[in-house]
Amino acid sequence: MAQILHLYLLATLLLALSFKATSSSQHSGNNGLKSLHFALYQHETINKTGYIIVNGVAGAGVGQTTTPFGTLFAFQDPMTVTANISSKVVAIAEGTSITSSFDGLRSISIAKITLRLKNHMGSISIVGGTHNIKPADHPVVGGTGDFMFVQGYVTSSPVDLQGLTVTYKIVFHLYWPSYANKFSLHDKQVRSDIIP
16 A cells, blocks of 8 residues: 555656646746847927826926926827937837826826837837836837737836927837747847848
8 A cells, every 4th residue: 555655656746747847848048938129219399299288286397307296298209210309210109198296207108109110010008107307117018010919118218308309218128928929039139120
């Protein structure tokens, strides 16, 4: 009887080890995710590509980097390959933000970014908190076209906050799950060769 129990425990242990070996060998590197990393520059011009729709009610006044609490702002901004606004436009960011802090520096933002890259076309949707003068991460919640099933985040960082047009650097960190294998991303490096 003890020998049968011993063989049963040994078989159970071997079965458990085989499951562990199988699951760890299927997910190598970055958990089997294909990824794409690149940066673009968003240019927002007050009363040209971005407008205050509803004035806020309290806190900071309207300034270069602040809006009153509750301000509803809508935008449709060009995104270029360099910080120079006259460089090639390869994306459009459109969305809205609502000022969510009394100091006027933070907001809740929702945006759709339509991308026209060399080998990738489609859009991604992002949501999250934005800080007007500090870097902020925004989760990617979905995509269309070549960005179907995409996940990840974008980091928004101020570059130039002087004048009518403000510029933000947007760094994309995009990941496709293994079931979205119809996409052929060739590497996991920060890419500059995808910009047309």
